[in-house]
Amino acid sequence: MSEPVSKGPKAAFVAIVGRPSAGKSTLMNALCGEKVAIVSAVPQTTRNRIRGIVNRDEGQIVFIDTPGFHESTRTFNRHMRGLIEESIRDSEVLLYVVDGSRPPGDEELSLVETVSRHADIPRLVALNKIDVASNERLDQMRILLSQRLSDVPVIEISARTGDGLEALLGELLRIAPEGEPAYPHDFYTDQPPEFRISEIIREKALEGLREELPHSIYVRVVDMEVRELEGGGEQLWIRAFILVERNSQQGMIVGVGGKGIKRIRQSAQKEIASLFPYRIHLDLRVKVDPNWRRNDQLLNRLVH
Ligand SMILES: Nc1nc2c(ncn2[C@@H]2O[C@H](COP(=O)(O)OP(=O)(O)OP(=O)(O)O)[C@@H](O)[C@H]2O)c(=O)[nH]1
């Protein structure tokens, strides 16, 4: 955009915030060139702070993808909100992702408010989904942003098609402070293997589920080991549980004749196999735990 502020290598943590389904995780994946965070059509897919790392000649950007949360007093949402404030505090730059295809409701206004409270760090708005948003909708958002966040630059993008992403990354590198990279140059995420595996399983389980159920799912990898195969080679053996809150939900995941769970297992196994140099055996079961979403200890483990 404009002249670089300085010539030294840049390094910044960039918190990505936005309402549920704005496209935060899709954007982070597109910028990192790898699938770091899972993505789905249901809101509140992301539940943790997920780091995705981009290395360029100009420097290193570490994105912190955060969950989109709903305004409510429920434990689950309170945890999510705390996480977002924490992520912003830990970052040098704030990237606010706005879904340009939806009318801005109270939820968006509350995020605008959050972003305006953080004028102490460089901020940037990514107006997303320009591939599907109508001009009227985009104008509505452009006006809102120019009124409420007049000093924050807006870059229009499509995380899906890649439109505007180079400009966005260029601007982030420009406004980032100088510094040493936090991670080695060949890293694109810092997630432990168990976590990535549980997230892949959760993504496959979310596919094709109806509104309420997605939030009732929690995936836990309980056991993992590398085993020698008789015919030679090694296998990564994984046992994981999909936890749901009610008996009826267990049935919905398992499906008629076990078809549902089989589909989840097969597609998760395939994607996990692309990450590890082993054959994968996934032992996947569904269990009912009525309390997981009210369990503070579990939520803490889940989100931190
Ligand atoms: N058409 C279009 N769809 C997009 C774009 N970016 C994201 N999506 C879709 O929007 C949906 C939500 O995307 P996510 O990346 O999971 O959104 P998120 O902001 O991370 O959502 P939470 O994790 O739930 O807060 C998915 O179906 C994406 O494929 C875009 O630029 N254009």
Ligand SMILES: [Mg+2]
């Ligand atoms: Mg997400």
